[in-house]
Amino acid sequence: MNPLRLPRLVVTGLSGGAGKTINSLGLTRAWVEDGRTVAPFKKGPDYIDAMWLGLAARRPASNIDPFFMSDDTMRAVLHDRALGCDVAVIEGNRGLFDGMDVEGSCSTASVARALEAPVLLSLDCTKMTRTAAAVVAGVANFEQGVRIGGVILNRTAGERHRAILRSAIEQYTDVPVLGALPKISPDPIPERHMGLVSNREYAGQEDILANLARIMRENTDLDRIWSMACSAPTPTLPVPALWPAPAPEPDVIIGYVRDDALWFYYEENLEALRRAGARLVKLSLVDDAPWPTIHGLYLGGGFPETLAARLSANTAGRERVRALADAGLPLYAECGGFMYLGKSVTFEGKDHPMAGVLDIRTVFEPRPQGLGYSEAVVDRENPFHPLGARLVGHEFHYSRCVADGAEQPTTVLDVVRGTGTIAGRDGIVRDNVFAGYMHIHALGAPWWAPHFVAAARRFRDEGA
Incomplete structure (x- = not known):
């Protein structure tokens, strides 16, 4: 180029x-x-x-x-x-x-x-x-x-x-x-x-x-x-193409929540999903409007705590997300989206029930619990990141994660830098759900979008 x-x-x-x-x-x-x-x-x-x-x-x-x-x-x-x-x-x-x-x-x-x-x-x-x-x-x-x-x-x-x-x-x-x-x-x-x-x-x-x-x-x-x-010079080095291959015709539908509660998305993450073969549809969790058929769901970060009462009051929305997860829908959640998948969010001393997909709850503290660059190694199988991959990202959250089940949740990331969710680990996995505090950038994890779309295809074709 x-x-x-x-x-x-x-x-x-x-x-x-x-x-x-x-x-x-x-x-x-x-x-x-x-x-x-x-x-x-x-x-x-x-x-x-x-x-x-x-x-x-x-x-x-x-x-x-x-x-x-x-x-x-x-x-x-x-x-x-x-x-x-x-x-x-x-x-x-x-x-x-x-x-x-x-x-x-x-x-x-x-x-x-x-x-x-x-x-x-x-x-x-x-x-x-x-x-x-x-x-x-x-x-x-x-x-x-x-x-x-x-x-x-x-x-x-x-x-x-x-x-x-x-x-x-x-x-x-x-x-x-x-x-x-x-x-x-x-x-x-x-x-x-x-x-x-x-x-x-x-x-x-x-x-x-x-x-x-x-x-x-x-x-x-x-x-x-x-x-x-x-006065900036013409670049002295060749500039590679950002997306060297043309985008294919989309053959799966991935929903992503972009509303007043969850809206932290890198544009390149969304573009990477499109380039991997997904048609993206924008969804909301703060109202109970019907959703179209989807083959995957992406929950970005945001401020679910400031709208916790509305998210909790949308019982139909919480039940819908839980039912999709139970059905095996590929679901990827980062930070605020991860918090929504837990049993509750505690903010300013009040508990707000959430989707209940994961046996965890999150509690807000007055000081940051995770801040800055993060790095982890994938040490267990999961639908989104290959075994052995080095994952780079970042954390920025005031909430902490607390296990709320008979057993500790299954995690697939060994945190090398950062806080993670529980006991120095991140990436809680349940069936086709992956959720944690780490935000990633698709250009730093080029396998993520193709893996996500492949999981969506399997769900479309097999129902799980």
């Missing part, structure tokens, strides 16, 4: 909370309002920031991360999803150089280097003046192959503060100051226990994004930022 000439930039900061999300959303929406087609990307395992980026760009965002993908695969995702677009905006996570170890593996910087993308640095300037120049100089010279194309000064206190910051950075570094934002209060996108509040919990998202675009127009030089994005 020939590399494309694609304007692109990475928006990042020195740490979480530095303002990069406001900058990336505002910049993306401002360019969309100018008539440009923006391809949005989020670095790292994240669903909420990616959803907001997709809303800002008015097209779905994709996640890219070195823990799940090789450099070639990241380049393939970028060029596949940005095909026909004017520019790609890649929002980083945490600090620019923060990774899994002291070498910074899997950092935002490693993504910028792999994609040969200039970096737009978001700098929180609270109670800082000349020191900002030292910080920018240090960042610009810290790691070879990472080019800081410009800096936006966030949370500035006034014109005098901005003038000193700008003069110091321009005098002591070669990094241009491309904008200076005032303190924004209240925060236009409040945070909750799992990061930003999702658009599904916060009304008026279009007004929020329009306001962020206005802030960027009034406080940054959009033309110079555009020139920075256009």
